[in-house]
Amino acid sequence: MATILVVDDELGIRDLLSEILNDEGHTVELAENAAQARSVRAQLRPDLVLLDIWMPDTDGVTLLKEWASTGMLSMPVIMMSGHATIDTAVEATRIGATAFLEKPITMAKLLKAVDQGLNKAPAKPGGSAIPSTLRVGNMLSPELTVEAVMTGSSLPEPALDLGPQSLQSFNLDGPLREARDEFEKAYFEYHLAKEAGSMTRVAEKTGLERTHLYRKLKQLGVDLARSKRNAL
Numbered sequence: 001m002a003t004i005l006v007v008d009d010e011l012g013i014r015d016l017l018s019e020i021l022n023d024e025g026h027t028v029e030l031a032e033n034a035a036q037a038r039s040v041r042a043q044l045r046p047d048l049v050l051l052d053i054w055m056p057d058t059d060g061v062t063l064l065k066e067w068a069s070t071g072m073l074s075m076p077v078i079m080m081s082g083h084a085t086i087d088t089a090v091e092a093t094r095i096g097a098t099a100f101l102e103k104p105i106t107m108a109k110l111l112k113a114v115d116q117g118l119n120k121a122p123a124k125p126g127g128s129a130i131p132s133t134l135r136v137g138n139m140l141s142p143e144l145t146v147e148a149v150m151t152g153s154s155l156p157e158p159a160l161d162l163g164p165q166s167l168q169s170f171n172l173d174g175p176l177r178e179a180r181d182e183f184e185k186a187y188f189e190y191h192l193a194k195e196a197g198s199m200t201r202v203a204e205k206t207g208l209e210r211t212h213l214y215r216k217l218k219q220l221g222v223d224l225a226r227s228k229r230n231a232l
Contacts, residue, residue: 001024003026004026004029004114005028005030005040006049007051014030017050020110021114023198024111024200029046034062045075047075047118050078052080053088053092061079064079064097067096068095068096078117081100082103084100098117184220191206192222
């Protein structure tokens with residue numbers, strides 16, 4: 001797992017991102033302003049940084065530019081903001097940011113951006129600010145959002161090829177409750193295996209609160225340890 005630095009002046013956002021990322025197995029370092037972010041970056045080399053744009057002391061784009069000019073932009077940086085403009089996103093990309101998340105940040109988008117960021121090299125400063133697939137000739141598509149400029153997320157995503165699925169047989173001659181329990185157990189075991197045992201992701205995919213999910217798995221007799229092993 002990775003070491004991730006979260007830089008945001010809002011305590012609630014720092015706590016929320018920290019909880020989600022810790023649940024995914026990552027080590028999380030927190031900073032509430034650019035000064036603290038500089039200190040953490042000087043002491044260790046995080047694998048990825050989530051950096052808010054609007055902060056009281058130094059804004060995120062300025063800090064990103066500082067790291068790029070001093071050779072400290074050796075890790076992927078994902079920018080975050082609820083009020084950024086496309087011009088800001090373009091500037092951040094030119095400096096070296098790899099992605100952008102618009103607030104409020106959903107858990108699905110956060111985990112997707114983090115996974116993608118950890119699996120690719122940091123963007124090179126001065127590179128192409130706008131992916132070529134988002135251009136129409138030499139002009140930007142008028143429907144682009146700030147996030148689309150940074151990630152290309154306005155483009156349709158290819159369908160995932162999950163490969164052939166094993167068929168599950170159920171006893172349809174028994175009582176309805178027993179058949180339902182068999183189905184629910186197979187359903188949750190499938191999602192646990194697919195999400196590598198992550199309770200956070202399974203809760204998100206199945207639409208259940210985590211507390212309810214734990215109770216349900218215990219009631220159905222789902223072996224969480226076995227599910228994690230099967231996911232490896």
